[in-house]
Amino acid sequence: MAAADTQTSSQTGELVDEIIRMSDFNYERLPMLDIVAERMVGNLSGMLSDLTRTLCETSMIQLDYVPMAQVVEALPNPAIFGIGVGHPFEGELMVAVDYALVVVATELMLGGNPKKIEVAEVRDFTAIEQGFGEKLSAGVLNELQSAFSTVFPTDLDLVRIELDPESVTIAKQSSLCVRMKFSVAMAGQTGILEIVVPYDALEPIRPDLGKIYFGDRGDTVNAWKTQLNGQIERAETELEVVLSEYVVPIQTIMKWKPGSVIEVRAEEGQEATIRVADTPMFKCELGKKNNGVAAVQITDFLEQDDKETKNDRNHR
Secondary structure (H helix, E strand, O other), X not given: OHHXXXXXXXXXXXXXXXXXXXXXXXXXXXHHHHHHHHHHHHHHHHHHHHHHOOOEEEEEEEEXXXXXXXXXXXXXXXXXXXXXXXXXXXXXXXXXXXXXHHXXXXXXXXXXXXXXXXXXXXXXXXXXHXXXXXXXXXXXXXXXXXXXXXXXXXXXXXXXXXXXXXXXXXXXXXXXXXXXXXXXXXXXXXXXXXXXXXXXXXHHHHHHHOOOOOOOHHHHHHHHHHHHHHHHHHOOOOEEEEOOOOOOOHHHHHOOOOOOOOOOXXXXXXXXXXXXXXXXXXXXXXXEOOXXXXXXXXXXXXXXXXXXXXXXXHHO
16 A cells, blocks of 8 residues: 555656646647648658558657657657758757668668568668668658648758767757657558657747648648549559450360460551450550560540440449
Protein backbone atom coordinates (compact mmCIF):
# COMPACT_ATOMS: atom_id res chain seq x y z
CA MET A 1 0.00 0.00 0.00
CA ALA A 2 2.85 2.35 0.93
CA ALA A 3 4.62 1.59 -2.37
CA ALA A 4 1.47 2.39 -4.36
CA ASP A 5 1.06 5.68 -2.49
CA THR A 6 4.69 6.55 -3.19
CA GLN A 7 4.28 5.82 -6.91
CA THR A 8 1.08 7.89 -7.09
CA SER A 9 2.77 10.76 -5.27
CA SER A 10 5.72 10.58 -7.68
CA GLN A 11 3.45 10.66 -10.75
CA THR A 12 1.49 13.59 -9.28
CA GLY A 13 4.72 15.45 -8.63
CA GLU A 14 5.89 14.90 -12.21
CA LEU A 15 2.56 16.16 -13.55
CA VAL A 16 2.73 19.29 -11.39
CA ASP A 17 6.30 19.94 -12.54
CA GLU A 18 5.19 19.57 -16.18
CA ILE A 19 2.31 22.03 -15.68
CA ILE A 20 4.61 24.55 -14.00
CA ARG A 21 7.26 24.15 -16.72
CA MET A 22 4.77 24.62 -19.58
CA SER A 23 3.22 27.64 -17.85
CA ASP A 24 6.56 29.40 -18.27
CA PHE A 25 5.94 29.51 -22.04
CA ASN A 26 3.82 32.37 -23.28
CA TYR A 27 2.25 31.07 -26.49
CA GLU A 28 -1.06 30.59 -28.23
CA ARG A 29 -2.11 27.49 -30.09
CA LEU A 30 -2.17 28.11 -33.86
CA PRO A 31 -5.28 26.52 -35.47
CA MET A 32 -3.93 26.66 -39.03
CA LEU A 33 -1.02 24.39 -38.04
CA ASP A 34 -3.57 21.62 -37.48
CA ILE A 35 -4.78 22.12 -41.05
CA VAL A 36 -1.20 22.16 -42.35
CA ALA A 37 -0.55 18.86 -40.52
CA GLU A 38 -3.71 17.30 -41.98
CA ARG A 39 -2.63 18.34 -45.48
CA MET A 40 0.77 16.80 -44.83
CA VAL A 41 -0.86 13.41 -44.29
CA GLY A 42 -2.09 13.33 -47.89
CA ASN A 43 1.03 15.02 -49.27
CA LEU A 44 3.38 12.51 -47.63
CA SER A 45 1.36 9.53 -48.83
CA GLY A 46 1.54 10.75 -52.44
CA MET A 47 5.22 11.74 -52.29
CA LEU A 48 6.37 8.48 -50.69
CA SER A 49 4.27 6.41 -53.10
CA ASP A 50 5.96 8.19 -56.02
CA LEU A 51 9.46 7.61 -54.63
CA THR A 52 9.02 3.97 -53.60
CA ARG A 53 6.54 2.84 -56.28
CA THR A 54 4.43 1.15 -53.63
CA LEU A 55 1.30 2.01 -51.65
CA CYS A 56 2.08 4.15 -48.59
CA GLU A 57 -0.34 5.05 -45.81
CA THR A 58 0.42 8.04 -43.60
CA SER A 59 -1.41 9.01 -40.42
CA MET A 60 -0.78 11.77 -37.90
CA ILE A 61 0.18 10.60 -34.41
CA GLN A 62 0.24 13.97 -32.69
CA LEU A 63 0.84 17.69 -33.00
CA ASP A 64 2.12 19.28 -29.81
CA TYR A 65 4.05 22.26 -28.45
CA VAL A 66 7.12 21.17 -26.47
CA PRO A 67 10.54 22.59 -25.47
CA MET A 68 13.49 21.85 -27.75
CA ALA A 69 15.18 19.87 -24.96
CA GLN A 70 12.18 17.51 -24.80
CA VAL A 71 12.18 17.19 -28.60
CA VAL A 72 15.86 16.16 -28.66
CA GLU A 73 15.36 13.74 -25.79
CA ALA A 74 12.56 11.93 -27.67
CA LEU A 75 14.21 11.87 -31.11
CA PRO A 76 14.70 8.40 -32.66
CA ASN A 77 18.26 7.10 -32.85
CA PRO A 78 19.59 6.14 -35.34
CA ALA A 79 17.74 8.47 -37.69
CA ILE A 80 18.31 10.91 -40.53
CA PHE A 81 17.84 14.54 -39.50
CA GLY A 82 17.28 16.98 -42.37
CA ILE A 83 17.72 20.68 -41.59
CA GLY A 84 15.90 23.17 -43.78
CA VAL A 85 15.61 26.94 -44.10
CA GLY A 86 13.49 29.26 -46.17
CA HIS A 87 11.04 32.11 -46.47
CA PRO A 88 9.14 33.25 -44.42
CA PHE A 89 10.59 31.33 -41.45
CA GLU A 90 13.07 32.98 -39.09
CA GLY A 91 15.50 30.16 -38.42
CA GLU A 92 15.84 26.46 -39.18
CA LEU A 93 13.31 23.60 -39.35
CA MET A 94 13.99 19.90 -38.86
CA VAL A 95 12.75 16.67 -40.45
CA ALA A 96 13.53 13.45 -38.57
CA VAL A 97 13.19 10.12 -40.44
CA ASP A 98 13.66 7.04 -38.25
CA TYR A 99 15.76 3.97 -39.05
CA ALA A 100 12.92 1.71 -40.20
CA LEU A 101 11.51 4.25 -42.66
CA VAL A 102 14.92 5.07 -44.17
CA VAL A 103 15.93 1.42 -44.65
CA VAL A 104 12.58 0.26 -46.06
CA ALA A 105 12.28 3.26 -48.41
CA THR A 106 15.85 2.72 -49.62
CA GLU A 107 15.18 -0.96 -50.40
CA LEU A 108 12.02 -0.07 -52.31
CA MET A 109 13.64 2.77 -54.27
CA LEU A 110 16.39 0.36 -55.30
CA GLY A 111 13.77 -2.11 -56.54
CA GLY A 112 14.26 -4.62 -53.71
CA ASN A 113 11.88 -6.40 -51.37
CA PRO A 114 12.46 -5.17 -47.79
CA LYS A 115 12.50 -7.71 -45.00
CA LYS A 116 11.09 -7.20 -41.52
CA ILE A 117 13.42 -5.12 -39.38
CA GLU A 118 14.28 -6.54 -35.98
CA VAL A 119 15.50 -4.37 -33.08
CA ALA A 120 18.69 -6.42 -32.85
CA GLU A 121 19.49 -5.63 -36.50
CA VAL A 122 19.54 -1.84 -36.04
CA ARG A 123 22.94 -0.50 -37.18
CA ASP A 124 24.56 2.66 -38.50
CA PHE A 125 23.42 3.92 -41.89
CA THR A 126 25.42 3.07 -44.99
CA ALA A 127 26.47 5.81 -47.41
CA ILE A 128 23.72 4.73 -49.83
CA GLU A 129 21.08 4.89 -47.08
CA GLN A 130 22.29 8.34 -46.06
CA GLY A 131 21.92 9.47 -49.66
CA PHE A 132 18.36 8.19 -49.91
CA GLY A 133 17.62 9.59 -46.44
CA GLU A 134 18.68 13.00 -47.74
CA LYS A 135 16.36 12.54 -50.72
CA LEU A 136 13.48 11.67 -48.36
CA SER A 137 14.17 14.73 -46.19
CA ALA A 138 14.20 17.01 -49.24
CA GLY A 139 10.90 15.49 -50.39
CA VAL A 140 9.29 16.05 -46.98
CA LEU A 141 10.39 19.71 -46.94
CA ASN A 142 8.96 20.15 -50.43
CA GLU A 143 5.59 18.78 -49.27
CA LEU A 144 5.75 20.96 -46.14
CA GLN A 145 6.32 23.96 -48.40
CA SER A 146 3.20 22.99 -50.36
CA ALA A 147 1.13 22.55 -47.17
CA PHE A 148 2.22 25.91 -45.72
CA SER A 149 1.60 27.68 -49.03
CA THR A 150 -2.14 27.34 -48.42
CA VAL A 151 -1.62 29.88 -45.61
CA PHE A 152 1.34 31.92 -46.88
CA PRO A 153 3.70 31.70 -49.90
CA THR A 154 6.57 29.49 -48.71
CA ASP A 155 9.96 28.44 -50.05
CA LEU A 156 11.99 25.74 -48.25
CA ASP A 157 15.36 24.16 -49.01
CA LEU A 158 17.36 21.38 -47.39
CA VAL A 159 20.73 22.76 -46.20
CA ARG A 160 22.33 19.84 -44.36
CA ILE A 161 21.92 16.34 -42.95
CA GLU A 162 22.71 15.31 -39.38
CA LEU A 163 22.99 11.80 -37.88
CA ASP A 164 23.50 12.63 -34.19
CA PRO A 165 20.44 13.89 -32.24
CA GLU A 166 22.72 15.85 -29.92
CA SER A 167 24.02 17.91 -32.84
CA VAL A 168 20.54 18.99 -33.95
CA THR A 169 20.59 22.58 -32.77
CA ILE A 170 17.81 24.41 -34.58
CA ALA A 171 16.81 26.30 -31.41
CA LYS A 172 17.85 26.82 -27.79
CA GLN A 173 17.10 23.92 -25.45
CA SER A 174 14.57 26.06 -23.57
CA SER A 175 12.81 27.31 -26.73
CA LEU A 176 9.28 26.17 -27.51
CA CYS A 177 8.81 24.10 -30.68
CA VAL A 178 5.91 22.76 -32.71
CA ARG A 179 6.30 19.02 -33.31
CA MET A 180 4.30 17.11 -35.93
CA LYS A 181 4.63 13.35 -35.66
CA PHE A 182 3.48 10.96 -38.42
CA SER A 183 3.30 7.19 -38.82
CA VAL A 184 4.16 5.82 -42.28
CA ALA A 185 3.24 2.26 -43.32
CA MET A 186 4.66 0.66 -46.47
CA ALA A 187 5.54 -2.87 -47.58
CA GLY A 188 4.36 -4.31 -44.27
CA GLN A 189 6.66 -2.03 -42.25
CA THR A 190 5.92 1.04 -40.15
CA GLY A 191 8.22 4.00 -39.61
CA ILE A 192 8.05 7.35 -37.85
CA LEU A 193 8.57 10.77 -39.39
CA GLU A 194 8.73 14.00 -37.40
CA ILE A 195 8.71 17.67 -38.38
CA VAL A 196 9.94 20.20 -35.81
CA VAL A 197 9.47 23.96 -36.22
CA PRO A 198 10.65 26.40 -33.51
CA TYR A 199 7.76 28.56 -32.36
CA ASP A 200 9.85 31.71 -32.82
CA ALA A 201 10.53 30.75 -36.47
CA LEU A 202 6.81 31.18 -37.14
CA GLU A 203 6.80 34.82 -35.98
CA PRO A 204 6.38 36.38 -39.48
CA ILE A 205 3.26 34.33 -40.23
CA ARG A 206 1.90 33.82 -36.71
CA PRO A 207 -1.11 36.13 -37.29
CA ASP A 208 -2.09 34.08 -40.37
CA LEU A 209 -1.64 30.79 -38.51
CA GLY A 210 -3.77 32.07 -35.64
CA LYS A 211 -6.82 32.55 -37.87
CA ILE A 212 -9.37 29.83 -38.45
CA TYR A 213 -9.82 29.46 -42.20
CA PHE A 214 -11.84 26.60 -43.61
CA GLY A 215 -11.12 27.33 -47.27
CA ASP A 216 -13.38 27.56 -50.27
CA ARG A 217 -15.42 24.50 -51.15
CA GLY A 218 -14.51 24.80 -54.81
CA ASP A 219 -10.80 24.83 -53.98
CA THR A 220 -11.23 21.68 -51.92
CA VAL A 221 -12.98 19.89 -54.77
CA ASN A 222 -10.27 20.97 -57.20
CA ALA A 223 -7.58 19.78 -54.80
CA TRP A 224 -9.17 16.34 -54.58
CA LYS A 225 -9.61 16.28 -58.35
CA THR A 226 -5.93 17.14 -58.87
CA GLN A 227 -4.82 14.46 -56.42
CA LEU A 228 -7.10 11.84 -58.02
CA ASN A 229 -5.83 12.73 -61.49
CA GLY A 230 -2.28 12.38 -60.25
CA GLN A 231 -2.97 8.94 -58.79
CA ILE A 232 -4.60 7.80 -62.05
CA GLU A 233 -1.69 9.09 -64.11
CA ARG A 234 0.73 7.13 -61.93
CA ALA A 235 -1.23 3.89 -62.32
CA GLU A 236 0.16 1.20 -64.62
CA THR A 237 -1.61 -1.19 -66.98
CA GLU A 238 -0.59 -3.84 -69.48
CA LEU A 239 -1.13 -3.46 -73.22
CA GLU A 240 -1.67 -6.50 -75.44
CA VAL A 241 -1.06 -6.28 -79.19
CA VAL A 242 -3.06 -8.88 -81.14
CA LEU A 243 -1.06 -9.54 -84.31
CA SER A 244 -3.09 -12.40 -85.69
CA GLU A 245 -6.05 -14.58 -84.78
CA TYR A 246 -7.16 -17.83 -86.41
CA VAL A 247 -8.98 -21.05 -85.51
CA VAL A 248 -6.96 -24.23 -84.93
CA PRO A 249 -8.56 -27.69 -84.58
CA ILE A 250 -8.05 -29.27 -81.17
CA GLN A 251 -6.47 -32.29 -82.84
CA THR A 252 -3.72 -30.03 -84.22
CA ILE A 253 -3.09 -28.45 -80.83
CA MET A 254 -2.77 -31.91 -79.24
CA LYS A 255 0.02 -32.73 -81.71
CA TRP A 256 2.09 -29.66 -80.79
CA LYS A 257 5.42 -30.34 -79.07
CA PRO A 258 8.68 -28.44 -78.44
CA GLY A 259 9.99 -27.41 -81.84
CA SER A 260 6.58 -27.13 -83.51
CA VAL A 261 6.22 -23.99 -85.64
CA ILE A 262 3.10 -21.83 -85.29
CA GLU A 263 2.57 -19.58 -88.26
CA VAL A 264 1.76 -15.98 -87.34
CA ARG A 265 0.18 -14.22 -90.27
CA ALA A 266 1.58 -10.75 -89.61
CA GLU A 267 3.32 -8.59 -92.17
CA GLU A 268 4.61 -5.02 -92.15
CA GLY A 269 1.76 -2.59 -92.79
CA GLN A 270 -0.86 -5.07 -91.58
CA GLU A 271 -3.56 -3.87 -89.21
CA ALA A 272 -3.62 -5.14 -85.62
CA THR A 273 -5.50 -4.42 -82.40
CA ILE A 274 -4.30 -3.16 -79.00
CA ARG A 275 -6.22 -4.48 -75.99
CA VAL A 276 -6.33 -3.20 -72.42
CA ALA A 277 -7.71 -5.68 -69.85
CA ASP A 278 -9.14 -7.82 -72.68
CA THR A 279 -10.94 -4.76 -74.09
CA PRO A 280 -10.05 -3.63 -77.65
CA MET A 281 -8.94 0.02 -77.37
CA PHE A 282 -6.95 0.97 -80.49
CA LYS A 283 -6.40 0.01 -84.08
CA CYS A 284 -2.74 -0.06 -85.07
CA GLU A 285 -0.43 -0.87 -87.95
CA LEU A 286 2.66 -3.08 -87.84
CA GLY A 287 6.01 -1.66 -88.83
CA LYS A 288 9.64 -1.19 -87.83
CA LYS A 289 11.59 1.68 -86.31
CA ASN A 290 14.78 3.01 -87.90
CA ASN A 291 16.87 0.78 -85.64
CA GLY A 292 15.05 -2.33 -86.90
CA VAL A 293 12.96 -2.92 -83.78
CA ALA A 294 9.41 -4.10 -84.47
CA ALA A 295 6.77 -1.53 -83.51
CA VAL A 296 3.11 -0.66 -83.93
CA GLN A 297 1.62 2.72 -84.76
CA ILE A 298 -1.81 3.63 -83.38
CA THR A 299 -4.10 4.60 -86.24
CA ASP A 300 -7.53 4.86 -84.65
CA PHE A 301 -9.43 4.72 -81.34
CA LEU A 302 -12.03 1.97 -80.93
CA GLU A 303 -15.22 3.26 -79.35
CA GLN A 304 -16.82 0.91 -76.85
CA ASP A 305 -20.28 -0.47 -77.48
CA ASP A 306 -22.65 0.74 -74.73
CA LYS A 307 -24.34 -2.66 -74.60
CA GLU A 308 -21.02 -4.45 -74.13
CA THR A 309 -20.04 -2.01 -71.39
CA LYS A 310 -23.33 -2.55 -69.54
CA ASN A 311 -23.07 -6.32 -69.86
CA ASP A 312 -19.50 -6.23 -68.59
CA ARG A 313 -20.60 -4.22 -65.53
CA ASN A 314 -23.45 -6.63 -64.88
CA HIS A 315 -21.09 -9.61 -64.98
CA ARG A 316 -18.81 -7.91 -62.48
